[in-house]
Amino acid sequence: MKITVLYFARLKETLKYSTEEIDLTEFMANEGIKVISVLKLKAFLAKRGDQWGKMLMGKLKVRAAINHELVDDHAEIHNGDEVGFFPPVTGG
Amino acid sequence: MKITVLYFARLKETLKYSTEEIDLTEFMANEGIKVISVLKLKAFLAKRGDQWGKMLMGKLKVRAAINHELVDDHAEIHNGDEVGFFPPVTGG
Amino acid sequence: MKIAVQTDDFDVSSELKALQATRKDIGALVSFVGLVRDLNLGAEVSQLTLEHYPELTEKELANIVTAAQARWDLIDATVIHRVGTLNPTDQIVLVVIASAHRGDAFAACEFVMDYLKTEAPFWKKEVTADGERWVDAKDSDDAAKERWS
């Protein structure tokens, strides 16, 4: 299962990624899961190291969108989805 | 005691007066009063006849201003004052 | 504070720019523009005449803005009210409140409109197919004002 992940604002700057393609096939097989939630994807990314854990699983309330719809941590991600992660918004 | 009285909007149109000078000396002497309130002035004017009573003492909530300050019925009128009478406002 | 009663139309952008001209700490500008509607109480309105009590009007509008300034943290305000003959879609009134933050600006702008509607000496006369008629004051406007007391 392949997805596209986008990072915005403080996340983009700290993680030094704005977008990436991720193949979750191996991770999901190892975990023995057929579906992956936003929270699970965050946990997967957090394992990459210090900044990743701090940014995605820390005190910053990271929000997510799947295919341009705001979702919560329980939302399921499907093959081909675009997942966006971003910090609390500060527009207006 | 002489005052100037102004009428606005529906009052002006119905009473066919926009402004008049009124000498209240005789009225006040007859009534035995030294000061005259807005309510007393309304009563004085209402005696002029049908439309006057209807407009000033009827169900239309007439408001008053003395020298360009909104006042209530108990406010005292003094020599030389400008008294304005008008119906509920409908601007904006 | 700018208070004006005039027959001329006004331009909202120009008024916003004038308010901003001297201040760099304005974060929020809330504006209300009142327009002549083509329909009132079921009748088509072809024209509107606005009468006022000249010496009292600007004074009363200033009193209302001063009351708003005492209640909220405001930077500046503009109130323009037109008088004379107006047609449907014409602008009647403009209230602009400038503040550092939006909460104060929204509350103050609505407060000024609610008081203007019930305290400022303007009167509307409509021309409809049935002839001319003075517009009656609305209980809902009194109720709107009462919310602030």
Add this chain to the structure above:
Amino acid sequence: MKIAVQTDDFDVSSELKALQATRKDIGALVSFVGLVRDLNLGAEVSQLTLEHYPELTEKELANIVTAAQARWDLIDATVIHRVGTLNPTDQIVLVVIASAHRGDAFAACEFVMDYLKTEAPFWKKEVTADGERWVDAKDSDDAAKERWS
């Protein structure tokens, strides 16, 4: 409904006139204009950069306006939000609500701003004398949104 995310500035009067162009039953136009302040959290701001999530932004803004339309009796609405580099006193955002009556327009305009502040994917980065910093979300904005639920 007009929703736009753009780098260009906007003109409030033009937007009001565009909203009015096809309707004669609008009695109230309530507008909010957000400006860049020269001071934020005690530091002088010399510049601001606004980033957004392009595909999500306009969709989310439209969702917010649709929610307002479901809640109040509105005729039309315009939301314009700028992105890119802005300077103090620059206009950031415009929300205009057109309605027959002012109560609906005031409530809806404040509702849209409260949700825009907490739901629309925009992020501000300030340039101050100490360098660049991402602006933190404010609890007061969350509290403002909670009032509507």
